[in-house]
Structure formats: structure tokens, C-alpha cells
Amino acid sequence: MHRSSRRLLLQASASSLLGLAIRPALAQPAASTLPKGNITLVVPFAAGGATDVVSRLVAQKLGERIQRTVVVENIGGGGATIGAAKVARAAPDGHTLLMGTIATHVINPLSMAQLPYNAQTGFTPISLIATVPNVLLVHPSVKARNVQELIALVKSQPGKFSYGTSGVGTPPHLSGELLKSMAGLEMGHVPYKGGGPAMADLVAGHIPILFDVLTGAAAHIRAGAVRTLGVTTRERVASFPEIPTLAESGVAGYETWTWNAIFGPAGMPRPLVEELSLALQAVVALPDVQARLKDLSATPVGSTPEALTTLVRTETEKWRAVIQSIGGLKRD
CATH class of the missing domain: 3.40.190.10 (Periplasmic binding protein-like II)
Known part of the structure; x- marks a missing residue:
């Protein structure tokens, strides 16, 4: 079991996240397609956690860039399914967005028999923010x-x-x-x-x-x-170089990580998706946002919708093998 787990994890580490940093230019819409009024960014976890910290930074900077108020709404519980399901049910008009994670779009679909949303068809990928x-x-x-x-x-x-x-x-x-x-x-x-x-x-x-x-x-x-x-990553992190990895601490082949990405409900108009994605890519590229994310030990990305779609697909295949190798996840 242990040798199999290590082998699968080593194979998993070959996933090409570097390719996500290559962001071809998207055509800037001639006129704004953004909704009028506030935009709600749903965080499917309680306030104060890692996803919440990143979300509030992104919400503030995105609001400044698009001249809208972006409100963070924490909806915890259900292993992130409650908040994600709310966004999946929302109108695809840009008023409601989700700060998704590997939990909402990969782990839950692979480990939950009764999921209140479809991770593949229930959302519109917009931009990968960071890996953590x-x-x-x-x-x-x-x-x-x-x-x-x-x-x-x-x-x-x-x-x-x-x-x-x-x-x-x-x-x-x-x-x-x-x-x-x-x-x-x-x-x-x-x-x-x-x-x-x-x-x-x-x-x-x-x-x-x-x-x-x-x-x-x-x-x-x-x-x-x-x-x-x-x-838990394969290599030490730059912000805490003194902290060893679990792999080098005697658990050979051990590797896990997470990511934060913005999704909307399924069916969002393409011009709206492009405008939001461009704005988010610009926000992540800001020097102060880069510095803050790195200070939080996150790796800034900022990607196209297509790159985020690819990430979800490759991560799903990777974690399917890992979850199977440990006999599945026990839902307490």
C-alpha cells in the first residue's frame, strides 16, 4: 500500500502547473459586460481560514479595478459543498461568483456519492488565482x-x-x-x-x-x-525555508497541495467571462498582490478560463488515483 501510494504520488507530481502561467491575450470587450451593483464572492468555508484570507484580498483589488463592490460571503459546512451549491444555483449574470478550491471541484466529486452540484457542468471557470x-x-x-x-x-x-x-x-x-x-x-x-x-x-x-x-x-x-x-509539497517553500517537507522527513513520496480559483455559475456569457478573467489576471499581476500572496506562502498564477478548465481535468485524474490508493476517503 505504501509503495503504491508513493508511486502514484510521484506520478502525480508531474502535472504541469507551469503551463498555466502562459496566458494568451483575450480580446478586451468594447463595452463592459459586468453586472450593475454589488458582486458576491462566495467563500465555501468559515471566516479566518486560508481561502477566506486570499478571497478578501482578491475581492478588494477586483472591486477597485472593475469599480464595483465585491462582497465576500462565507458559507461554510458540508466540506465546502453548501457554498459551492449556492453558486451553482445562482443566475449566470456575474452577480455571484465562487472562490473554488481543489475540494469543491476535485476531491468532493471523487469522494461524495450525493453531491449537490455537478463540478464539471455546474460552473463556468474564470481564472486560477494561486496554488498553495x-x-x-x-x-x-x-x-x-x-x-x-x-x-x-x-x-x-x-x-x-x-x-x-x-x-x-x-x-x-x-x-x-x-x-x-x-x-x-x-x-x-x-x-x-x-x-x-x-x-x-x-x-x-x-x-x-x-x-x-x-x-x-x-x-x-x-x-x-x-x-x-x-x-506537504515536494519542495520546501520560499516563505518558510526552514520547514522541511514530509517527504524529506521520512515519508518518501508524500505530496499534496491545494489551489484557489474563481468560478461562476454555468452558462455565463463569454464576453462577461473574458472581462472578469482579464480583470482577475490583472489583479493577480499587481506587485502588492503578488507580494501579499507570496507572504502567505501562495504561488500567484492568474490564468485564462481555458487553463483553469485544464487544471480541473488534470487534477481530477491525479487525485482519483491518489484517493483510490488510500482506499477512499472516510466521510465521518
Whole structure:
């Protein structure tokens, strides 16, 4: 099982995210096709988490660029399905957008029998915003200072430890299940409605272990409120070069990550999609947005709708193999 998981993950790492940075110019509409009035950006997680942090940055800058008020609405719960379903049901007029993630468009469709939306046909891809590592954290009271010590500790007391995440079926949840499978651990899963509540409970000592998205955890790591054991990507991240990867910490072949991307409801007019995509690409290219995303340990992208469509397709195939290799995701 472990060798198979490593092989599949190594194959998965070959996905060409670099190609997404190649953004051919789109024809600028002669007149604005944007809706009048406010635009709502639905974040399918609770406030304070990683996706929320990125969303509020993008919403502010997008609003300034298109001269509209872009309001962030947090709709957590259901492993991000509740918020995503609301956008899928909305009118395709540009008033309602979704900050989608690998959870809403890849993991949930692969692991949920009853999904309240169709990830392939229920949305209009607009632009990939950024890619983000996940991170393994523990409360300072946990007597483990690295990944191998944590594995040994959990194995010595089977069933005693549990780990928190931003919800069932989210990238951090998959990260935890993959570690359990590859290291042979018995750990319970404590799902929250977002990374913010989960981090609050880790800092307070209510849960001992947390898998989180690095953008949401960065401030707590810098403040020394938690102990960081490893990042989940194949290579270390530039913003925290001192943090080792799980792969180099003894879990060979381990690799997971997430991403943030803007989608609208299915059926949006092409000129509207192009105008929003161009605006979002311009927002991500702003020096202060680039700096802020990198400070949050996210890699800025800003892509065409076609590149985002390709990403969802390739990520679906990659994670299908990974989820199958660990025997599926258990929905608590």
C-alpha cells in the first residue's frame, strides 16, 4: 500500500502547473459586460481560514479595478459543498461568483456519492488565482518536534490522537488520510467548518494536531503559537525555508497541495467571462498582490478560463488515483 501510494504520488507530481502561467491575450470587450451593483464572492468555508484570507484580498483589488463592490460571503459546512451549491444555483449574470478550491471541484466529486452540484457542468471557470501548500502543525504541548517523532508518538498510543482540518473532503483532510495510510497510523479526524475555527482550537489546545493550508497558518507560525513539523509539497517553500517537507522527513513520496480559483455559475456569457478573467489576471499581476500572496506562502498564477478548465481535468485524474490508493476517503 505504501509503495503504491508513493508511486502514484510521484506520478502525480508531474502535472504541469507551469503551463498555466502562459496566458494568451483575450480580446478586451468594447463595452463592459459586468453586472450593475454589488458582486458576491462566495467563500465555501468559515471566516479566518486560508481561502477566506486570499478571497478578501482578491475581492478588494477586483472591486477597485472593475469599480464595483465585491462582497465576500462565507458559507461554510458540508466540506465546502453548501457554498459551492449556492453558486451553482445562482443566475449566470456575474452577480455571484465562487472562490473554488481543489475540494469543491476535485476531491468532493471523487469522494461524495450525493453531491449537490455537478463540478464539471455546474460552473463556468474564470481564472486560477494561486496554488498553495498544506502544512502539518501540532500544539506546543505535543511531545514531538519533527514528523518522525510524531509518527512514533501516535504509534505508541493507538487511537489516542486526533487531527483537525477545515472539513471533510478538504485538501488538509486528504493530507491527513494520506499520512495515516503511508505511515500506518491510527488517528481520528475532527472536521471543522473552516481553517479559522480549526486553528483556534489548535492554539487553545483542544486538538493536538492540525493539517491546514499554509496561507491560513502563516501568521500563527510566525507568531510561534504552534509548532510546525512539515509542509506537504515536494519542495520546501520560499516563505518558510526552514520547514522541511514530509517527504524529506521520512515519508518518501508524500505530496499534496491545494489551489484557489474563481468560478461562476454555468452558462455565463463569454464576453462577461473574458472581462472578469482579464480583470482577475490583472489583479493577480499587481506587485502588492503578488507580494501579499507570496507572504502567505501562495504561488500567484492568474490564468485564462481555458487553463483553469485544464487544471480541473488534470487534477481530477491525479487525485482519483491518489484517493483510490488510500482506499477512499472516510466521510465521518
